[in-house]
Amino acid sequence: MSPQSLPSLPSPATVPLARLHGVRKAYRTLTALDGVGFSIRRGEVLSVLGANGAGKSTSIAVLLGLVAADxxxxxxxxxxxxxxAARRRIGxxxxxxxxxxxxxxxxLLDLTRSxxxxxRSVADCVAMAGLDGLMDRRYGQLSGGQQRRVQFALAICGSPELLFLDEPTTGLDIDARQRMWATIRELVAGGTGVLLTTHYLEEAEALADRVVVLDRGRVVADGAMDEVRARVSQRRIRCLSALDVARVGTWPGVRAASRDGARIEVVADAAEDVVRRLLAEDAALTELDIRRAGLADAFLELTRDTDRNTDREAA
Structure with a gap:
């Protein structure tokens, strides 16, 4: 067989480290996962988002073998x-x-490393997780944030190829959270794949390459961060204005309007018509700022769409 006729092999970067395909899981009358599918690749952070009960924890439990899919x-x-053999390669x-x-x-660190x-070396674990001064302390005597840092060290101490982080920064102060984010970015740059669940949407925006949004056990969005944002065309408009926000909230195309002191904020389907009317009705308006809706807005809109579809099916 000539070299030209040899079949091409997939790049390691494109082969999933882990995947779910059409997974269903029910607990008695509750359907936790309803045909869920997604994958995690090397060198990326996949953030799985959803409200409580959306299926995030069950998805992780299935991937870890803690529960069996139906x-x-x-x-x-x-x-x-x-x-x-898989467990020895994950954190x-x-x-x-x-x-x-x-x-x-x-x-705890010595035992887990074994x-x-x-x-990883103990020194690297201490530095990456911020455990200075904690090694001789008993775990139960630590604060909640310190315990989370210990848990993070135990997760990364085996140099895992795939890292599962379920709400990792809960209880951490801002400095500790930023430090953990920096370590996660360092791991990903070295080829580690990370599955992240978080209630902090700013955390997902800061870390994730791709986003999966779960709602009621179903995937309602799966794509790059910008692709998920693009699922909604909303714009966030801020300005200094004396206009009545209750009246602005009734304008066509306006989804919400609120006031913070002298500043008002408007979330609209499109910016042009709303901005034109703002300027027409308040000649003194200043400091106009228009931005694309963030991940929080996209998340709310995607789950709102699911609610609408559910209501139509029930009708």
Whole structure:
């Protein structure tokens, strides 16, 4: 066979580290996942977003082999979820840690590192997770934010190819959150894939390359950050104006209007007509600023669309 006729192999960057395909999971009468499918690739952060009960935690539990799917396919590093060979190549930070409170932080780190074939050095773990001064402390004596930093260190200490982070920065102050973000970016730059769930939409905007939005156990959006934002055409208009925001809120194309001191903020389907009317009705208007709607607006609009579709189906 000539070199020209050899089949081309997929690039490692395009082969999913983990994937769900058509996964369904029900708990008695509650359908937690209803045909969910998405994948995580090397060197990217995939943020899975959704309200409480949308299916985020169940999706992670299926990928980790903590619960079995009723239907569909789940795969981690080419292996069934929960396979020991896969576990040695992943790191996990869940909301519920179950860590012994009497254990010293240093003992926890040494024990967890021993599970992996090529763990990071203790010094690297301490530096990356911000554990200076905590190694001789008992886990149960730490603050909530300090415990989250320990959990993060345990998740990354094995040099994982795939990292599951479930609400990782809950309880952290701003400095600790920024430090964790910097470490996550460093890991991703080195080829690690990250599945991130978060209630902080600014965190998803800061870190994620791709976004999956779940609503009532279904995927309502899956794409690059800009693609998900583009699903809505809303614009956010801010200005200094004395106009009555209650009246502005009734204008055609205006979804919401609010006031913060002398400044008003308008969320509109399109900016041109609304801005034209603002200027016409308030000649003293100043400091006009128009921006594309953010991820929070896109998220709300996507889940609102699901509510509308559900209402039509029930009618």
């Amino acid at each position: 239907a569909g396919e789940a795969e981690v590093l080419g292996l069934p979820p929960g396979d020991i 996990v930070m869940l909301q519920s840690a179950g860590i012994p409170e009497n254990a010293l932080v240093g003992e 599970y992996y074939p090529r763990p």
